[in-house]
Amino acid sequence: MSFRLFASSALWAALAVWAQAADFAQSVVKITVTGQRPDFALPWQDTGFSKSGGSGFVIQEGRKRWILTNAHVISDARFIEVEREGDPRPRRAHVAFAGHDCDLAVLDVDDPGFWLEAEPLKLSASLPSLDEQVIVIGYPMGGNRLSLTRGVVSRIDYNIYAHTAVDSHLVLQVDAAINPGNSGGPVLFNGRIAGVAFQGIQAAQNIGYAIPIPVIRHFLDDIADGRYDGYPELGVDHLETRNPALRKALGLPPARTGITVNRVDPLGSAAGHLFPGDVLLSIDGVPIADDGSIRIRNVPMEYVELLERKQAGEGLRFDVWRSNTLQTVTVPLRPPSDAFLFRQNYDVRPRYAIAGGLVFAPLTRELLTGLAKQLGTPDTQHLLYDWVFGREDALVRDQDERVILLRRLPHPLNAYADAFLYAEVAAVNGKPIRQLADLTAALREPLNGFHVFRFRHRKDELVLDAAEAALTEPALLAAYGVPAAAYTGPVKP
Amino acid sequence: MKALPLLLLAFLAAALSAQAADPAPAAAPSWRRSLYALRVTAQRYDAEQPWKKSAPEKRAGYAIVISSNRLITTDQLVRDATLVEIRPAGSARYYPAAVLRADREMNLALLDITAATLPEQPVPIEFAALPFPGSRGTFVQFEDGGILQEGTAQILRASMNAPAEDAPALLTLQFLADIPLNGQGLPIIQEGRLAGLTVSYDRASKLGLLYPGRVLKRFVEDASRTNYLGMPVAGISWKPLPDPAKRRYLRAPEGDHGVQIISTTLGTEAASVFLPGDVLLTWSGFPLDQQGFYDDPALGRIPFPALVTACRPGDSIPIAFVRNGVETQAVIRLAARSALLRRVPERDDGQAPYLVEGGMVMRDLSGDYLRAEGYDWISRANPRLVHFYLTRGDEEAPNGERIPILSGVLPDSINVGYQDFRDEVITSVNGEPVQSLRDIVRLRERDGAITRLRLLGRDVDLALEAATLKEANARIAESYRIPTLQVTRR
Numbered sequence: 001m002s003f004r005l006f007a008s009s010a011l012w013a014a015l016a017v018w019a020q021a022a023d024f025a026q027s028v029v030k031i032t033v034t035g036q037r038p039d040f041a042l043p044w045q046d047t048g049f050s051k052s053g054g055s056g057f058v059i060q061e062g063r064k065r066w067i068l069t070n071a072h073v074i075s076d077a078r079f080i081e082v083e084r085e086g087d088p089r090p091r092r093a094h095v096a097f098a099g100h101d102c103d104l105a106v107l108d109v110d111d112p113g114f115w116l117e118a119e120p121l122k123l124s125a126s127l128p129s130l131d132e133q134v135i136v137i138g139y140p141m142g143g144n145r146l147s148l149t150r151g152v153v154s155r156i157d158y159n160i161y162a163h164t165a166v167d168s169h170l171v172l173q174v175d176a177a178i179n180p181g182n183s184g185g186p187v188l189f190n191g192r193i194a195g196v197a198f199q200g201i202q203a204a205q206n207i208g209y210a211i212p213i214p215v216i217r218h219f220l221d222d223i224a225d226g227r228y229d230g231y232p233e234l235g236v237d238h239l240e241t242r243n244p245a246l247r248k249a250l251g252l253p254p255a256r257t258g259i260t261v262n263r264v265d266p267l268g269s270a271a272g273h274l275f276p277g278d279v280l281l282s283i284d285g286v287p288i289a290d291d292g293s294i295r296i297r298n299v300p301m302e303y304v305e306l307l308e309r310k311q312a313g314e315g316l317r318f319d320v321w322r323s324n325t326l327q328t329v330t331v332p333l334r335p336p337s338d339a340f341l342f343r344q345n346y347d348v349r350p351r352y353a354i355a356g357g358l359v360f361a362p363l364t365r366e367l368l369t370g371l372a373k374q375l376g377t378p379d380t381q382h383l384l385y386d387w388v389f390g391r392e393d394a395l396v397r398d399q400d401e402r403v404i405l406l407r408r409l410p411h412p413l414n415a416y417a418d419a420f421l422y423a424e425v426a427a428v429n430g431k432p433i434r435q436l437a438d439l440t441a442a443l444r445e446p447l448n449g450f451h452v453f454r455f456r457h458r459k460d461e462l463v464l465d466a467a468e469a470a471l472t473e474p475a476l477l478a479a480y481g482v483p484a485a486a487y488t489g490p491v492k493p
Numbered sequence: 494m495k496a497l498p499l500l501l502l503a504f505l506a507a508a509l510s511a512q513a514a515d516p517a518p519a520a521a522p523s524w525r526r527s528l529y530a531l532r533v534t535a536q537r538y539d540a541e542q543p544w545k546k547s548a549p550e551k552r553a554g555y556a557i558v559i560s561s562n563r564l565i566t567t568d569q570l571v572r573d574a575t576l577v578e579i580r581p582a583g584s585a586r587y588y589p590a591a592v593l594r595a596d597r598e599m600n601l602a603l604l605d606i607t608a609a610t611l612p613e614q615p616v617p618i619e620f621a622a623l624p625f626p627g628s629r630g631t632f633v634q635f636e637d638g639g640i641l642q643e644g645t646a647q648i649l650r651a652s653m654n655a656p657a658e659d660a661p662a663l664l665t666l667q668f669l670a671d672i673p674l675n676g677q678g679l680p681i682i683q684e685g686r687l688a689g690l691t692v693s694y695d696r697a698s699k700l701g702l703l704y705p706g707r708v709l710k711r712f713v714e715d716a717s718r719t720n721y722l723g724m725p726v727a728g729i730s731w732k733p734l735p736d737p738a739k740r741r742y743l744r745a746p747e748g749d750h751g752v753q754i755i756s757t758t759l760g761t762e763a764a765s766v767f768l769p770g771d772v773l774l775t776w777s778g779f780p781l782d783q784q785g786f787y788d789d790p791a792l793g794r795i796p797f798p799a800l801v802t803a804c805r806p807g808d809s810i811p812i813a814f815v816r817n818g819v820e821t822q823a824v825i826r827l828a829a830r831s832a833l834l835r836r837v838p839e840r841d842d843g844q845a846p847y848l849v850e851g852g853m854v855m856r857d858l859s860g861d862y863l864r865a866e867g868y869d870w871i872s873r874a875n876p877r878l879v880h881f882y883l884t885r886g887d888e889e890a891p892n893g894e895r896i897p898i899l900s901g902v903l904p905d906s907i908n909v910g911y912q913d914f915r916d917e918v919i920t921s922v923n924g925e926p927v928q929s930l931r932d933i934v935r936l937r938e939r940d941g942a943i944t945r946l947r948l949l950g951r952d953v954d955l956a957l958e959a960a961t962l963k964e965a966n967a968r969i970a971e972s973y974r975i976p977t978l979q980v981t982r983r
Binding site for chain 1: 730732735736738739741742753755756769869871872876877879880883884907908909910911944945949950951952953954955956957958959
């Protein structure tokens with residue numbers, strides 16, 4: 001009896017799932033991408049082609065329809081096709097906007113006929129609560145039929161978004177299976193979009209992550225003006241204000257709670273508005289506890305949650321305890337612009353400059369991870385230090401980016417340059433180097449017939465014969481298949 | 494004029510070398526009273542909690558008698574020793590020995606024994622002349638049961654090797670052994686004399702390194718003096734200069750000799766003689782090639798630092814260098830390495846000074862502190878501290894400047910909110926800049942307590958409650974079993 005009952009329930013459940021999947025077949029698409037990453041180690045060329053896939057779904061913002069998916073599904077794409085289940089006509093698509101910091105992107109489809117048959121999914125107005133049931137839909141593991149799995153929300157928390165390896169935002173943790181190919185697919189709650197499936201944990205079972213509705217909303221609002229600015233950075237390092245002696249030293253009345261500004265990042269929005277020693281008592285009118293948490297509708301969260309909801313150009317209002325007085329400070333939020341966060345780069349054309357077979361390039365996360373094995377040697381340890389402590393120790397003050405000697409294209413001219421590999425360029429021919437363009441400019445003015453390179457944290461100089469370097473350059477570039485001696489143009493191609 | 498004596502020396506060297514290539518002479522039976530097995534119990538201080546000692550460790554090796562009551566061995570064997578014992582050949586009994594002098598940079602130690610307590614009078618071995626590459630010697634070691642076993646070591650080549658990563662390079666000879674060596678500190682005998690002492694050995698390749706007798710002799714002579722100065726230092730850092738473009742840029746002379754001076758060490762005479770970019774042509778009369786090698790009459794082509802370490806602190810050395818195309822002769826006096834005050838000392842030399850206040854554990858950064866992270870400490874230790882060690886370690890510190898750090902916080906109610914801080918550089922205490930633990934201790938003594946602490950890269954003081962600090966210190970000392978909350982330099 002019990003078996004039959006179970007079979008009967010299972011049958012009904014299967015039919016229900018099938019019916020729901022059929023409903024979404026017009027909305028959820030399979031995305032096939034041919035991609036090509038730039039080769040940051042040989043910055044004048046790309047790596048090999050790769051073919052990958054993901055999921056996406058149709059949404060409507062005002063009168064405009066898009067396919068919403070993950071940025072990591074379409075990053076570095078050369079050719080994109082989308083297809084619906086049962087539709088034999090894949091359609092060419094292209095990226096309209098990509099927000100790599102929040103791993104979201106919207107695609108446009110060239111064929112207008114595609115949209116006529118599409119049924120946009122609606123965004124949920126709120127986050128589901130813990131233990132509420134959600135459905136994950138997509139094309140996991142490259143299949144051609146829609147997959148639908150159920151699970152519950154097991155946690156709502158901040159977490160690192162693996163796509164850039166730097167940014168943290170709110171995530172929805174679910175116990176439904178999220179596999180490669182699910183990326184970009186919808187996570188539904190009560191028939192509406194609660195999130196976009198985007199990452200999992202390899203070592204863990206039944207843990208998948210979705211980008212929740214507040215982050216999706218932030219992205220869509222950001223692109224509404226036709227440009228993606230990204231999440232503004234506040235640039236404040238704080239200290240919990242739990243210690244009674246610290247509270248006394250700050251003159252903080254017993255009834256007040258908040259966090260103490262410990263350091264203000266010169267590249268963040270708070271620079272010039274908030275100062276070390278300020279106690280942030282509230283954010284946009286919401287009191288901040290001594291550990292940095294806030295409560296909204298009785299749900300505890302970190303105070304940066306309210307920053308997350310803001311767009312560049314908006315303001316963030318703080319009640320601040322400063323010099324024993326209560327003040328209100330509004331921080332205007334700037335678009336993020338920080339070369340020293342070392343995000344993973346996508347859809348970029350790497351810049352470089354070559355002199356005498358020596359390849360110089362801005363330091364990127366890709367180069368740092370490529371050098372990971374060598375970061376434990378004295379010659380490259382400074383890169384690790386600058387990476388971790390560059391902002392705290394004010395090493396970013398005199399630079400817009402770090403330019404390193406990336407590679408030597410061997411030639412008798414540069415036979416003794418290996419000792420300087422991966423060192424950061426401080427000056428060329430007596431000119432300080434803030435960015436790569438400074439280096440190419442400095443190379444136009446040799447010192448007594450020599451190019452003289454000085455490096456940070458090095459006492460020795462690298463010297464090239466300038467005339468010889470110029471003379472050998474065409475043959476040297478040709479020998480190594482380098483199309484141009486430099487690319488210092490825009491990062492975005 | 495110099496060519497004739499050099500030719501004669503070379504001839505003599507070749508003759509000796511040919512002679513030594515004959516089968517090794519059998520070791521005389523008296524070695525049994527010249528070689529002792531060494532058993533050492535050692536205990537290191539914990540880098541993170543410097544009031545604690547690690548579990549005792551056992552080490553075994555050898556020591557050689559060089560006078561009636563003195564033995565020589567490696568520092569590595571006796572470092573941090575709590576008990577040193579020697580065992581004669583053929584005996585199962587151990588006798589106490591004391592470390593008279595140990596030099597970690599040279600990796601050599603001199604032991605003192607009470608000869609009267611030994612069953613047989615020890616027989617000293619005299620030092621031999623420098624063994625020639627190509628010659629052979631006998632090494633002696635104990636088999637099981639303390640029976641003497643002899644083997645043959647062929648001397649392959651001379652080179653400069655650092656006995657440890659925190660030490661300068663010393664003259665060593667590479668040897669190939671015919672049977673496996675079973676310990677450090679073994680004697681290599683040539684013609685009945687001590688030609689060398691083994692300092693490292695690889696069982697797989699049977700290759701090892703030994704210090705020649707001349708290095709040992711120098712150490713023994715110096716170690717017996719009351720004012721032991723240790724290794725000399727030239728006070729320069731230099732690089733080979735093979736790059737033709739660089740040579741033209743520095744206006745180095747035509748030809749293939751001379752190395753580039755990169756920097757000098759403040760506090761040495763070299764700092765007042767050289768400028769970065771000078772090209773050093775000769776050292777002690779020997780021309781240097783582009784790689785910094787010279788032709789040693791006895792050892793052949795070898796890096797010129799061998800000439801430096803063969804001297805003593807205070808010795809004057811004639812040199813020649815080129816600056817902007819002009820050759821200059823000068824004389825520089827070598828300094829003592831031990832007298833140079835580094836901003837980041839390499840070694841803690843026993844227990845590192847520390848202070849625990851309100852659970853905040855403070856000390857000065859040292860090479861030993863970083864190396865406690867293990868063999869891959871450069872990538873494991875805090876990157877900022879490693880960077881300071883690598884780039885600022887040899888800064889001049891005439892007034893005992895160091896890099897004071899907050900190594901960690903022992904959680905207690907007095908330090909809530911600060912308990913995750915570790916390996917932070919301390920920049921000020923009680924509102925005053927500090928440059929060493931000594932400064933911190935001084936301010937604590939002046940003010941009676943540390944109530945404010947500023948860390949590098951953070952712009953707010955960590956505050957401690959003065960009224961409850963004394964009580965908290967007592968509680969922390971008891972709770973974490975810290976015998977004393979402050980240890981200053983002995």
